[in-house]
Amino acid sequence: MESTDPVILLVDPADSRNGHAYRTAIHELGFGVVSLSTGPPSALTPPPDGPDGERSLHADGVDDAVRRIRAAGWDLRAVVPSHGATVHLADEIAARLGLPGNDPALGWARRNKGAMRARAVRTGVSVPEFQLVTSLDAVARAARDIGFPVVVKQTMGSGSYGVRVIGDPADLDEAARSLTVDRLDRPLTEWLVERYVRGREYAVNVFSAGGAHRLVDIWEYRQPDDRDYDFPLWDIVQIDGAHPDHVRVECFVKQVLDAFGVRQGPSHIEVKCEGDEVFLIELAPRFSGGPAVPMWTIHSGLRPFHDAVECYLGRRPRMIDGDHGFRAVLGSVVIRNDDGPGTLVAVHGLDALRALPGVADVLVEFRPGDHVPVTHHNMCIPVSASVHGPDRATVLRTMALARQTVRLEIAPGPADRAAVTPGAVAPGAVAPGAVAPGA
Incomplete structure (x- = not known):
């Protein structure tokens, strides 16, 4: 890559499962890649020059990144965030360099749940009644003020980690232990407490180009029964x-995107419908973390990563105005552990699950001998699979059949090493750490 060739800055590709796909799309669109790492330097930080002459750099924050980019003298055309946690940094870098992006002044409101609710109130976007609090005692007071049931959330959490439905005062004591630290065991200092909305919940995927928003699809979160829930993934x-x-x-989602300054790239929004109202639950200016994006590439005419790069370049890709060419109805089945924690003995029926028509990408998170917690967040889903079919009814039947096919055998208590081979993986399983649909 010559120093005068046009390049695109790809932010944190090494930390994202989307990094490789974005890199491929950028090259196929005729641009070179400059890979920016914003995390702490480590053995995983890319070298000064990557494959095929790709340039890489590490920066400590936005000021350092902008200084290094300007000093390098690259012909930089766009800034593409590949990791959800650093989208706000990419927006700020793009704004400083005069490149297309989303309003950097609203980056925090698009990331922090408390700031998100405050912005929604200021702009007339419907959200459940809420309070932002800074102690567990205040969590209890807020819950009583708002009225049970409430949802308590970490303001910087993701994947439903640390989200709890509190149905009555007794639930507060039981949930308190899970509310004190984040995924990395860091102490928490603020929580969002909001009214629990009973109603249908949806995940909405949108692309934006120059402030024009185009819906890609809407996915309904279905539950096995009418009980209140804090983890939305089932069917x-x-x-x-x-x-x-x-x-x-x-219509509501497009109002949300305008209110939060989203003008370029993909977005994933979660909403709930209650009566005549639609409520914002979450907003993320990034791709869905679940199976949607890889399924689009197989079952539609979309080229999601190419289209996203075009948006960040300030262009208007064909998908904004044209037909998306879906050739199937898409779904995902999540096999949860709702019965109680224990030790995984086996996952039965994986080969039969893979053989079902319309089932693909079966992911298994745990191996025999692993402790399996109750499924409360995306990082502890035992089994999941993508599903497609010619119509919605077929997809729902396939998901029901998948549940009949797979059975988790979980023994309560500590691992019984005599019952399983240490480190053994059930037939057809993948290694732990696979990303489950809906992540």
Whole structure:
């Protein structure tokens, strides 16, 4: 890559499962890649020059990144965030360099749940009644002020980690232990407490180009029963324009994107419908972490990473105005552990699950001998799989059949090493750490 060739800055590709796909799309669109790492330097930090002459650099924050980029003299055309946790940094870098991006002044509101609620109130976006608090005692007071049931959330959490539905005062004491630290065992200092909204929940995927928003699809989160829940993933399936909530959800989401300064790139928004109202639950200016994006590449005419790069370049990709060419209805089945923690003895039926028509990408998170907690967040899903079919009814039948096919054998208490071979993996399983749908 010559120093005068046009390049695109790819932010934190090494920390993202999307990094390779973005890199490929950038090269196929005729640009070189400059890989920026914003995390602490480590053995995983890319070398000064990557494969095929790709340039790499590490920067400590936005000021350092902008200084290094300007000093390098590259013909930089766009800034592409590949990791959800650093999208706000990419927006700030793009703004400083005069490149297309989303409003950097609203970056914190798009990331922190407390700031997100405050921005929603200021701009007339419906959110559940909430309080932002800074102690566990204040969590209890807020719950009583708002009225049970409430949802308590970490303001910087993701994947439902640390989210708890509190149905009554007795639940507060039980949940308190799980509310004190984040995923990395760092102490928490603030929590969002909000009214629990009973109603249908949806995940909405949108692309934006120059402030024009185009809906890609809407996925409904379905639950096994009518109980209140703090983890939304069970059966997830696309809805179409005939669904009674489709039009109002699409209109609401476009209002949300305008209110939060989203002008370029993909977004993933979660909403709930209660009565005549639609409520914002979460907003993330990035791709869905679940199976949607890889399924689009197989079952539609979308080229999601190419289209996203085009948006960040300030262009208007064809998908904004054209037909998306979906050839199937898409879904995902999540096999949870709802019964209680224990030791995994075996996952039965994996080969049969893989053989079901319409089932693909079966992911297994645990090996025999592993401790399996109750499934409360995306990082402890025992089994999941992508599902597709010619219509919604077929997809729902396939997901129901998948649940009949797979059985988790979990023994309560510590691992019984006599019952399993240490380190053994059930037939067809993948190594722990696979990313489950909906992550």
